[in-house]
Amino acid sequence: MRKTRALLYQPETIKTEVLNTPIHRLGLRVKGTIFEQAIPTVMGELRAKGITRLNPVFYLSTSYGCIAGSPIIALGFYDCTQTLKDINYALRGWYYSEADVYNLLRHEAGHAFCYAYKLYRQPEFRELFEVEGNFFNTYPDGDTYDYNPWSRNYVNPSGDHYAQKHPDEDFAETFQVWLMPRSGWKRKYRYKPMARRKIEYVAHIVAELGGTPPLAVTNLNWMYEKAEDMKVTVAEFMGANPDHYRAEATGYLDPDVQALFRPEPRGIARRDLRKNFIRADLFLRAQKLILINRIAYWTGVDVIVARDLIEKLIHRARALELWTEREGLDRKLIEVTAYLTTLCANYKTRGSYLSA
Numbered sequence: 001m002r003k004t005r006a007l008l009y010q011p012e013t014i015k016t017e018v019l020n021t022p023i024h025r026l027g028l029r030v031k032g033t034i035f036e037q038a039i040p041t042v043m044g045e046l047r048a049k050g051i052t053r054l055n056p057v058f059y060l061s062t063s064y065g066c067i068a069g070s071p072i073i074a075l076g077f078y079d080c081t082q083t084l085k086d087i088n089y090a091l092r093g094w095y096y097s098e099a100d101v102y103n104l105l106r107h108e109a110g111h112a113f114c115y116a117y118k119l120y121r122q123p124e125f126r127e128l129f130e131v132e133g134n135f136f137n138t139y140p141d142g143d144t145y146d147y148n149p150w151s152r153n154y155v156n157p158s159g160d161h162y163a164q165k166h167p168d169e170d171f172a173e174t175f176q177v178w179l180m181p182r183s184g185w186k187r188k189y190r191y192k193p194m195a196r197r198k199i200e201y202v203a204h205i206v207a208e209l210g211g212t213p214p215l216a217v218t219n220l221n222w223m224y225e226k227a228e229d230m231k232v233t234v235a236e237f238m239g240a241n242p243d244h245y246r247a248e249a250t251g252y253l254d255p256d257v258q259a260l261f262r263p264e265p266r267g268i269a270r271r272d273l274r275k276n277f278i279r280a281d282l283f284l285r286a287q288k289l290i291l292i293n294r295i296a297y298w299t300g301v302d303v304i305v306a307r308d309l310i311e312k313l314i315h316r317a318r319a320l321e322l323w324t325e326r327e328g329l330d331r332k333l334i335e336v337t338a339y340l341t342t343l344c345a346n347y348k349t350r351g352s353y354l355s356a
Contacts, residue, residue, distance in 0.1 A: 004308040007353060008251035015087055016249040017316065019242045023077060023230035025319050028060055033080045034101055042105040045179055050210040056112040057218055060227035062237065064104050066111035066172075067222045068136050071214065073108045077227040084234075091240040103157065103176060110175025110202075111168065116214035119171070119205065128201055129167040139166050153194040155185075170198070178202040250352060253316055260336060261322035278326055281318035284310065287333055294337060299344040306344055309353060313340070 001009075018026070030036055039058055046054065054071060061074035078088040079096055089095040096104065119125045120135035132138065147161035154163040154170060155177045163173035177185050178199050189196040235242035246252060261280040265273060284291075288310055295306040313336075324332050343353040 002304070002308075003351075004305050004347070008308060008312045010250055011083075012245040012248040013251040014083055015245045016243070016252045017254060017319070018083055018087060019235040019238075019240065019244065020233055020254050021319050022233050022321070023062075023237060024228050025321060026077070026080075026227075026234075028077055028080045028227055030058065030060065030075070034098060035075055035080075038102050038105050042102065042109055042179075045106070045181065046109060049179060050206055051113065052211050053213050054113060054116050054210075056109065056116075057220065057223075059223055061223075062225045062227070062230065064108060065224075066108045066115065067224060068139075069115050070216055070218055070222050071112035071116040072218060072220070072223060073105070073112055074224065087234065087240075088238070091238050091244060103180065106176040106179045107172045109179065110172035113175060113206075114168070114171050116216045117205075117209045117212075118215050120167075124201070125171075125205075126167075128198060129170050131167045135168065139168060152192040155189065155195050155199065157183075171202075174198045175202050178206075250354060251312065252354075253313060254320065256339065257313060257316045257320060257322065260332075260339060261317060261324050264321050264323050276326055277323045278329075279318070280322040280324050281314045283324055283329065283332070284314045284317060284336070287336070288314070290333075291337060291340060295341050295344050299341055299348055301344045301348050305347055306340065309340060309343055309347075 007013075030039070035058070056066075056071040056073045058073050058075055060077045060080065062077065063074065064076050065074045066072065067074070076096070078084045079101055085095050114120065120131060125131070145162075145165040147164035149161060151161075151164065154161065155174050156163065157173060157177050157180070163170040174195075177183050177189075185196070185199050189199065230237070233242065234240075235244075257280075265277060268276075288307075291310050292303055292306045295301070295310075296303045299306075346355060347353050
């Protein structure tokens with residue numbers, strides 16, 4: 001990588017930018033992530049076990065989960081890229097390995113199967129998993145739960161006794177153990193008759209219902225906290241300091257870009273917005289060649305030095321959803337030219353765009 005791009009896109013810069021970018025502007029997709037391999041793998045495991053009619057919907061969200069009562073599975077956006085995983089580990093103190101992600105999907109598939117076939121209504125299910133009262137309304141709030149570490153009545157694939165939180169989790173954890181390839185559950189749980197009975201129940205109910213149409217209707221309007229709708233920044237979502245990496249970020253331009261341009265105007269008609277304002281990235285793109293030539297000429301830097309900087313400015317203006325008024329574009333062009341000229345002059349004399 002050439003030096004200019006190394007400065008503008010080094011890891012601490014990217015992490016600082018990600019922290020300060022609204023989640024919905026990260027451009028996250030399942031394609032190209034671990035989920036692109038994990039989803040078909042787990043779906044293949046379901047099919048191999050005889051679950052042929054269940055087709056869960058997967059979407060990126062703020063955490064893993066399955067929408068209560070519907071086979072819609074949420075995936076944690078923070079596992080989409082290595083940068084997000086690194087940030088999550090550094091600022092929240094935990095991360096999911098590849099094996100963890102696969103097991104999370106198996107667990108959520110258990111919820112999806114339970115909801116799709118409304119198992120929580122069946123007397124055998126309610127007796128075996130000790131359901132009392134409304135299956136959904138009795139789910140405890142928060143992440144803490146009481147458990148007996150010596151209980152032989154539950155599976156414990158992750159070592160956190162999560163099956164003891166609620167019958168819903170008991171079934172999902174049991175389903176995960178049953179679905180996991182080479183889990184060796186018959187041997188592992190041979191001295192835990194109740195846990196083994198639950199796994200055998202999963203095998204039995206799948207054999208009975210796996211090839212039949214689900215009972216639950218999949219309502220996409222039930223999707224909760226879709227990543228594509230989340231307007232908070234990554235730092236705000238994680239409750240983290242947005243400047244955690246900033247001291248070492250050699251290409252972090254966001255504060256300057258935000259000073260040059262403004263957020264999208266609110267409370268005006270779309271037609272008036274387009275008439276009176278222009279997206280900052282579109283404005284910059286339209287002036288790109290002029291800016292490159294002017295700045296390279298006056299500072300004496302190679303055109304690639306100016307081009308890389310301007311392209312970075314365009315990228316961040318788009319990510320931050322910045323706009324500028326159409327009235328006064330000539331003044332704005334002068335302002336942007338002066339700013340970029342200063343940074344390129346820094347590079348010419350110091351070898352870095354930003355002052356230390």
